[in-house]
Amino acid sequence: MSAPDVRTRIVMAAMELFWVKGYNSTSIADILSRTQLNAGSLYHVFPGKQDVLIAVLEAYRDGLYENLVDPAWEGVDDPVERIFALLARYRWLILETDCTYGCPIGSLALELHEADPVVRELLAVNFTGWVGAILRCLDDAGDRLPPGLDKQALAEFVLTTMEGGVMQARTHRDVGYFDRGVSALRDHFDMLLARAARRAQPA
Amino acid sequence: MSAPDVRTRIVMAAMELFWVKGYNSTSIADILSRTQLNAGSLYHVFPGKQDVLIAVLEAYRDGLYENLVDPAWEGVDDPVERIFALLARYRWLILETDCTYGCPIGSLALELHEADPVVRELLAVNFTGWVGAILRCLDDAGDRLPPGLDKQALAEFVLTTMEGGVMQARTHRDVGYFDRGVSALRDHFDMLLARAARRAQPA
DNA sequence: AGCCCTATTGAATGCTCGTTCAAGAACCGG
DNA sequence: CCGGTTCTTGAACGAGCATTCAATAGGGCT
Structure with missing residues (x-):
């Protein structure tokens, strides 16, 4: 204290x-x-x-789980749902800020055009950490996802969805843009899960 | 001259x-x-x-087709391929700038935190125009896409993929991040097209 | 108390920025 | 060639910026 x-x-x-x-x-x-x-x-x-x-940027990197991920995952055990719980947290941030929310890392990444290598590396590390948290979920989902799926690419795609959704929601001052992006990602996951289930079922 | x-x-x-x-x-x-x-x-x-x-911003808005869309679509007739041709153009821009490319509109949208309403509206209009070009492709694709699909949402999702891919590619100085995003979107489209074909086939 | 090192104060510095404006040049219709 | 308007010049201005630094205060050790 x-x-x-x-x-x-x-x-x-x-x-x-x-x-x-x-x-x-x-x-x-x-x-x-x-x-x-x-x-x-x-x-x-x-x-x-x-x-x-x-x-x-070091503080964001070091506080990723404590300040962002763990609170979002509280009470959510299913690995796939954890991904959408994290996105739901961003939705809450958007609402809390009257649709002016911008991802701190994403905004800095686009604002700093001629960034020092140290700064750029820290921005990249922050993205990598975020993607790593998603990747952990995808690994935990095990064979619910299709075999041979590029999980790294999918984890990056989740980050893409968040960043793109946040950017559009803020520009239009309308959460709907974020929601529709998350909804499209949900469809994507549903189709992947269905594909994996189809292959597994007929044993 | x-x-x-x-x-x-x-x-x-x-x-x-x-x-x-x-x-x-x-x-x-x-x-x-x-x-x-x-x-x-x-x-x-x-x-x-x-x-x-x-x-x-008005110049970007007014030159969208002339400077960006039409060149990207030259020689590409298939509506779905036109979407990926536009994304390929961004890939070329990324390579041309040694992975320092940033979408001008996206960068400005994130840089200007307390933007004048006129400016914000123009940023939004630029996004809307871009999404409109994609939406046109989706409409042209007709019943190759599943009935009841939210085409507006999907068009926005294409913009999200581009913005997120560009952002990550630039931050990591690696086109691979853009490529994997586009690849994930391609999977998404393939799954949607397959779903529509499955429904149509068994007449 | 005396000493030393660390931490704080806040005015000063030099620079860059967006913007202004009086003076002058260029243009054009009659 | 004149009179009026539009456009250009470039120095000047004031505000705000990141940064510096000599002076001062504080804290712990002997």
């Missing part, structure tokens, strides 16, 4: 500000006023603004 | 700069040096920077 240290306060404030305003549109002054710190304190901990971004 | 007028030169330069560097990272000075114009000339035509953005 003790006050978090300076570094943590900065990272948490920057996390939210980068998410709401984007990286370039967030000034150091924004972070300072939000954290009630002075410029020197920030620059004592971080060499520069980009290093704050790096710390934010 | 005569030199294009000032407005056109500005819009064309801004189109490329916004695409390469993003909106916020492109300065008026960038546009001026690229067009060899002076500040006064730009401000004589446009009230401000945002109006340049609006003109750029």
